[in-house]
Amino acid sequence: MEEKLEALCESVQNADDVGGLQHATEGLRDHYGIAHIVYHWVNSVGERFGAGTYSQDWVDRYVEKDYLRMDPVILGCLQRFNPVDWKELDWSSRAARAFFREAVDFGVGNQGLSIPIRGPSGQFALFTVSDNSDDFTWATFIDRNMRDLMIVAHEFNKKALEFEQGGDSAPAPALSPRELTAMTYLAKGMNRAQAAKEMEISEHTLRVYIEAARHKLGALNTTHAVARALSRGLIVV
Amino acid sequence: MEEKLEALCESVQNADDVGGLQHATEGLRDHYGIAHIVYHWVNSVGERFGAGTYSQDWVDRYVEKDYLRMDPVILGCLQRFNPVDWKELDWSSRAARAFFREAVDFGVGNQGLSIPIRGPSGQFALFTVSDNSDDFTWATFIDRNMRDLMIVAHEFNKKALEFEQGGDSAPAPALSPRELTAMTYLAKGMNRAQAAKEMEISEHTLRVYIEAARHKLGALNTTHAVARALSRGLIVV
DNA sequence: ACCAGCCTCGCTATTTTGGGGGAGGGTAGA
DNA sequence: TCTACCCTCCCCCAAAATAGCGAGGCTGGT
Numbered sequence: 264m265e266e267k268l269e270a271l272c273e274s275v276q277n278a279d280d281v282g283g284l285q286h287a288t289e290g291l292r293d294h295y296g297i298a299h300i301v302y303h304w305v306n307s308v309g310e311r312f313g314a315g316t317y318s319q320d321w322v323d324r325y326v327e328k329d330y331l332r333m334d335p336v337i338l339g340c341l342q343r344f345n346p347v348d349w350k351e352l353d354w355s356s357r358a359a360r361a362f363f364r365e366a367v368d369f370g371v372g373n374q375g376l377s378i379p380i381r382g383p384s385g386q387f388a389l390f391t392v393s394d395n396s397d398d399f400t401w402a403t404f405i406d407r408n409m410r411d412l413m414i415v416a417h418e419f420n421k422k423a424l425e426f427e428q429g430g431d432s433a434p435a436p437a438l439s440p441r442e443l444t445a446m447t448y449l450a451k452g453m454n455r456a457q458a459a460k461e462m463e464i465s466e467h468t469l470r471v472y473i474e475a476a477r478h479k480l481g482a483l484n485t486t487h488a489v490a491r492a493l494s495r496g497l498i499v500v
Numbered sequence: 501m502e503e504k505l506e507a508l509c510e511s512v513q514n515a516d517d518v519g520g521l522q523h524a525t526e527g528l529r530d531h532y533g534i535a536h537i538v539y540h541w542v543n544s545v546g547e548r549f550g551a552g553t554y555s556q557d558w559v560d561r562y563v564e565k566d567y568l569r570m571d572p573v574i575l576g577c578l579q580r581f582n583p584v585d586w587k588e589l590d591w592s593s594r595a596a597r598a599f600f601r602e603a604v605d606f607g608v609g610n611q612g613l614s615i616p617i618r619g620p621s622g623q624f625a626l627f628t629v630s631d632n633s634d635d636f637t638w639a640t641f642i643d644r645n646m647r648d649l650m651i652v653a654h655e656f657n658k659k660a661l662e663f664e665q666g667g668d669s670a671p672a673p674a675l676s677p678r679e680l681t682a683m684t685y686l687a688k689g690m691n692r693a694q695a696a697k698e699m700e701i702s703e704h705t706l707r708v709y710i711e712a713a714r715h716k717l718g719a720l721n722t723t724h725a726v727a728r729a730l731s732r733g734l735i736v737v
Numbered sequence: 738a739c740c741a742g743c744c745t746c747g748c749t750a751t752t753t754t755g756g757g758g759g760a761g762g763g764t765a766g767a
Numbered sequence: 768t769c770t771a772c773c774c775t776c777c778c779c780c781a782a783a784a785t786a787g788c789g790a791g792g793c794t795g796g797t
Contacts, residue, residue: 305736341733344619344661345654357796381618382581387736413654414647417582424581439773440569452724454753468775474755475773484783485754486723487689493730494737496578499542499624500727594765676743691783705745711785712743721753722784 267294268411275418284314284422291415292316295408297394298372302416304388304423315391321369335359340379340389346409349375350398374401376409378416383496388423390416438476438497445472446492449485450500504531505648512655521551521659528652529553532645534631535609539656541625543664552628558606572596577616577626583646586612587635611638613646615653620733625660627653675713675734682709683729686722687737 271294275287288300301315311331313322324330331337339352354360367373372393380388392412394401438446441462448458459469473485480495482488492498508531512524525537538552548568550559561567568574576589591597604610609630617625629649631638675683678699685695696706710722717732719725729735 342620344617344623345658355796379620381620381733383579383616383618386581387733410651413651417650421582441774443569449723450727452720452727454721456753464774465776467777470754471775477755483689484691486686486726489723490687490689490726490730490737493727499578500731678744693783701744702746704747707785708745 268414271415272418275415275422278422281312281314284419288315297392299393301391302388302419306386306427318370321371324369330362333358334362336375336377340377343379346376346378346413348405376405378413380416380420388420390419438479438492442472442476443498445469446476446489447498450489450493450498505651508652509655512652512659515659518549518551521656525552534629536630538628539625541660543623555607558608561606567599570595571599573612573614577614580616583613583615583650585642613642615650617653617657625657627656675716675729679709679713680735682706683713683726684735687726687730687735
């Protein structure tokens with residue numbers, strides 16, 4: 264079993280483009296003998312890409328209908344931390360139920376598990392396994408393979424990150440301690456007067472920090488600067 | 501080996517407070533025969549807590565000196581995705597090197613590996629293993645145990661999430677599509693006029709969205725609202 | 738069928754930010 | 768050493784955001 268996992272990880276590691284990941288998902292599907300494996304990834308500039316075994320028809324349909332905006336799997340995972348079984352999601356709306364029926368018609372399994380992972384710059388990835396089976400069979404499958412799947416999901420993420428860094432990487436400008444403190448207070452909702460009082464400096468000085476931070480971050484205004492500082496993991500609210 | 505991992509995970513699962521996690525870190529340390537295991541967590545409202553085997557002296561010192569703001573492990577992991585060996589971090593500044601020497605003096609290992617994980621609402625967790633050893637021994641240890649450690653780290657996260665939800669959980673307010681779009685444009689640095697033009701609505705209407713978002717997010721001003729929307733994963737820049 | 742919530746538009750006055758200048762002392766890295 | 772960057776303080780004025788009112792049409796869920 265250990266060796267199998269090793270081989271599966273390697274099939275991901277050996278990918279050198281999105282096509283390679285695609286191939287890896289097919290290998291995984293065959294290995295586990297289930298219906299689908301899908302890896303979906305949003306990079307730090309909001310571009311999406313995916314690799315997986317869903318039929319092209321379904322992918323086209325999904326894009327055409329902009330299902331991304333209402334897919335309970337996506338919406339649910341954006342709010343979660345842990346791997347989530349599709350059954351735990353909110354399918355209560357009419358649109359969601361219709362979407363699910365349509366998905367099953369297009370060959371997506373009636374059972375699914377999605378593992379969400381987040382990166383430091385707004386990256387968001389979803390590793391999904393899906394199959395057609397009853398609740399008990401599915402629960403057994405998950406119980407057996409959850410950990411391996413998490414490891415494999417992680418390999419996918421590593422690969423996706425490599426691809427992104429292969430592109431243009433932002434060098435992440437360093438802010439001075441006072442600048443960071445200032446940005447943190449602003450991110451907490453203070454205005455300049457409050458933040459200055461908190462930092463025990465004049466409002467003028469505070470302004471200097473904010474402007475310095477703005478310039479370093481290439482931001483157009485304070486809100487933008489705070490947003491960038493947050494996205495880049497420079498500060499935490 | 502498998503059974504050992506199972507037992508370790510259970511020791512985490514059985515924790516029903518932070519003290520329980522503390523106990524679990526001690527068990528892990530003894531199991532692996534290394535110097536330290538530390539789990540550090542920032543929840544969605546910015547409160548931090550930790551469980552681990554560092555000496556109280558070091559923890560006190562760390563807090564007193566506000567090392568959180570300059571600790572290269574924290575700063576580095578805030579920018580990363582994958583588990584990171586401490587050797588890969590940026591120790592070039594004098595302050596960082598002094599910090600490292602001091603840490604070693606306080607019993608922290610000279611080798612370390614930290615696994616960062618992010619949640620949907622700005623939660624950020626760090627699972628760290630540390631020991632005193634040479635590069636080769638450490639590399640071997642990591643190579644052998646990385647995957648198990650990732651699984652264990654995940655158990656910690658699951659537990660931390662439970663604790664948070666047990667307390668007062670922010671119900672994650674849902675923003676309407678237009679509100680989200682508005683917040684996204686603001687996060688990109690547009691002012692109200694530009695965002696309104698982009699959305700093809702009047703500036704007044706845009707203002708309504710911003711205020712609605714502000715109220716839903718409990719934010720004091722626009723910058724705060726954008727910061728919260730970002731930290732909670734509602735928008736991506 | 739109804740209600741909640743979304744989307745759209747309007748006004749005025751006050752508060753907060755942003756842009757443009759400077760200036761001097763302190764400290765860490767090359 | 769010495770240079771670059773950090774920290775701190777000051778002025779004036781234009782531009783932008785916020786607070787407080789309000790109103791009507793449309794859609795989705797119960």
